[in-house]
Amino acid sequence: MTNIQGIAASSGIAIAKAYQLVTPDLSYEKREVENPEQEVERLESALEISKQELEKIKAHTQQELGDEHAEIFSAHLLVLGDPELINPIKDKINNDKSMAEAALEETANMFISMFESMDNEYMRERAADIKDVTKRVMAHLQGVNFPNPALIDEEVVVIASDLTPSDTAQLNREFVKGFATDIGGRTSHSAIMARSLEIPAVVGTKDVTSRISQNDLLIIDGIDGNVIINPSEEELSSYRDKQANFEKQKEIWAQLKDEPTFTSDGEQVELVANIGTPEDVAGVINNGGEGVGLYRTEFLYMGKSELPSEDEQYKAYKSVLEQMGDKPVVVRTLDVGGDKELPYLDLPKELNPFLGFRAIRFCLENEHVFRPQLRALLRASVHGNLKIMFPMIASLEEFRQAKAILLDEKENLKNEGIEVSNSIEVGIMVEIPSTAVIAKQFAKEVDFFSIGTNDLIQYTMAADRMNEQVSYLYQPYHPAILNLVNNVIEAAHSEGKWAGMCGEMAGDSIAIPILIGLGLDEFSMSATSILPARTQITKLSKKEMASYKEKLLSMATAEDVIEFIKDKTE
Ligand SMILES: C=C(OP(=O)(O)O)C(=O)O
Numbered sequence: 001m002t003n004i005q006g007i008a009a010s011s012g013i014a015i016a017k018a019y020q021l022v023t024p025d026l027s028y029e030k031r032e033v034e035n036p037e038q039e040v041e042r043l044e045s046a047l048e049i050s051k052q053e054l055e056k057i058k059a060h061t062q063q064e065l066g067d068e069h070a071e072i073f074s075a076h077l078l079v080l081g082d083p084e085l086i087n088p089i090k091d092k093i094n095n096d097k098s099m100a101e102a103a104l105e106e107t108a109n110m111f112i113s114m115f116e117s118m119d120n121e122y123m124r125e126r127a128a129d130i131k132d133v134t135k136r137v138m139a140h141l142q143g144v145n146f147p148n149p150a151l152i153d154e155e156v157v158v159i160a161s162d163l164t165p166s167d168t169a170q171l172n173r174e175f176v177k178g179f180a181t182d183i184g185g186r187t188s189h190s191a192i193m194a195r196s197l198e199i200p201a202v203v204g205t206k207d208v209t210s211r212i213s214q215n216d217l218l219i220i221d222g223i224d225g226n227v228i229i230n231p232s233e234e235e236l237s238s239y240r241d242k243q244a245n246f247e248k249q250k251e252i253w254a255q256l257k258d259e260p261t262f263t264s265d266g267e268q269v270e271l272v273a274n275i276g277t278p279e280d281v282a283g284v285i286n287n288g289g290e291g292v293g294l295y296r297t298e299f300l301y302m303g304k305s306e307l308p309s310e311d312e313q314y315k316a317y318k319s320v321l322e323q324m325g326d327k328p329v330v331v332r333t334l335d336v337g338g339d340k341e342l343p344y345l346d347l348p349k350e351l352n353p354f355l356g357f358r359a360i361r362f363c364l365e366n367e368h369v370f371r372p373q374l375r376a377l378l379r380a381s382v383h384g385n386l387k388i389m390f391p392m393i394a395s396l397e398e399f400r401q402a403k404a405i406l407l408d409e410k411e412n413l414k415n416e417g418i419e420v421s422n423s424i425e426v427g428i429m430v431e432i433p434s435t436a437v438i439a440k441q442f443a444k445e446v447d448f449f450s451i452g453t454n455d456l457i458q459y460t461m462a463a464d465r466m467n468e469q470v471s472y473l474y475q476p477y478h479p480a481i482l483n484l485v486n487n488v489i490e491a492a493h494s495e496g497k498w499a500g501m502c503g504e505m506a507g508d509s510i511a512i513p514i515l516i517g518l519g520l521d522e523f524s525m526s527a528t529s530i531l532p533a534r535t536q537i538t539k540l541s542k543k544e545m546a547s548y549k550e551k552l553l554s555m556a557t558a559e560d561v562i563e564f565i566k567d568k569t570e
């Protein structure tokens with residue numbers, strides 16, 4: 001057996017065989033062919049296999065995730081059947097005695113560069129479709145397997161260099177028992193998705209993909225961050241015990257499912273959940289969530305070939321609000337950019353995308369994207385307890401501009417005779433240090449703050465949240481972070497507003513006592529963290545934790561903070 005250490009990203013133990021989700025090497029050696037008819041036959045058979053595969057994926061995606069997510073595969077099928085693309089490939093084979101691989105690649109590249117250079121969003125989307133389809137057909141020409149996460153139909157553990165949000169969206173919870181990746185940290189989006197899918201995951205292993213072969217038996221220990229390859233009988237049995245204990249522990253936590261959250265000295269806080277899709281709401285309710293503290297709406301925009309329509313968005317928001325009844329639902333407007341790409345928007349490649357044109361910066365410049373989302377939210381507001389939140393706010397001007405557009409759309413809807421709630425709170429994510437520093441000025445204008453520590457930590461420490469080489473600097477308990485968090489909470493309270501936290505730090509067992517002491521009002525976390533957090537909070541005295549505040553804020557290192565808080569709470 002081999003043991004690979006990584007970062008524990010989603011709790012639990014999974015035992016199943018490996019499924020390698022890696023793009024195969026599709027390079028080939030170019031040569032002239034003697035028998036063009038044979039090459040055309042090879043091409044036709046690769047096209048046929050690709051077609052059958054795409055039809056299966058489309059049907060499966062439709063059934064699991066709905067029509068919108070399946071649209072991209074309809075677009076791919078159209079490309080496969082398009083004579084304007086296929087005939088020139090065949091001509092090239094026949095006229096130039098070109099091998100099928102070269103004829104496919106050269107013809108596809110010609111169309112791709114032609115479409116990409118057009119000033120037309122629709123045509124640029126077609127270029128992306130051709131790229132995807134070409135890869136699939138190329139794989140079949142070479143007789144290599146093209147990984148299809150949506151088609152997994154037996155119990156597996158997925159192994160990948162990284163999982164994009166659209167890969168993760170295709171995974172079937174019934175068969176994918178866990179996953180492990182080479183890159184990423186606890187707050188990378190693949191880790192966040194694993195927690196909302198409630199499957200064990202280990203990320204940031206550096207080289208798991210190169211050390212595992214297809215069908216190796218694997219144990220994913222998402223509790224301690226280990227991947228065990230081909231375990232011995234003894235190890236298997238000890239991990240089965242660990243798995244059973246974890247299940248027992250979950251039953252104990254579940255006893256607090258329908259309880260409110262009080263500290264041992266009777267102070268109430270709110271424990272709410274982070275979600276990515278309306279389907280995640282079931283997990284929030286099952287895990288005792290008192291609301292939704294962060295709905296990451298970007299997943300509505302991903303894994304598609306075009307922007308979601310206003311109506312499509314309205315349906316998703318309405319569904320979440322209705323399922324949550326009168327409980328609060330904080331919806332964050334589109335946070336695109338950074339590691340969340342939307343190929344159909346064709347945003348320019350940036351040298352430093354996390355510091356670039358993203359989130360509110362993009363939305364304020366692209367009102368044709370922003371306004372339909374705001375309209376959909378405003379229309380949905382009558383179906384529940386909606387709060388709207390803007391991401392990546394760096395300056396008050398940005399907040400004022402975003403809010404003005406929101407109010408403008410509210411007015412438009414009223415003029416159209418459409419009902420809108422009058423009690424929607426409008427707040428911001430605090431994930432950029434500038435905003436945390438002048439939170440006092442913001443507190444006069446916003447209705448609430450939600451501290452996004454995933455980004456706040458990376459921007460404060462200048463340490464990429466996805467890069468395991470600098471993960472030693474990604475320190476949630478660093479006194480600089482605690483001071484910024486404290487500043488935001490104090491600013492909110494001085495203006496009679498509330499402060500929440502929706503970064504992963506809110507569900508962290510070392511951070512929780514500190515945050516209780518700093519007076520955080522709302523803790524938003526992965527649904528599966530809610531019950532352990534509630535169990536922990538019922539044993540903490542807020543008064544005692546608050547008495548450590550000044551000492552903690554004046555400490556010099558994260559190590560000192562950890563040592564102190566462990567000593568006080570163990
Ligand atoms: C919650 C946050 O947003 P995201 O993880 O989606 O960037 C954050 O930055 O803490």
Ligand SMILES: [Mg+2]
Nearest residue numbers: 431452454455
């Ligand atoms: Mg963020």
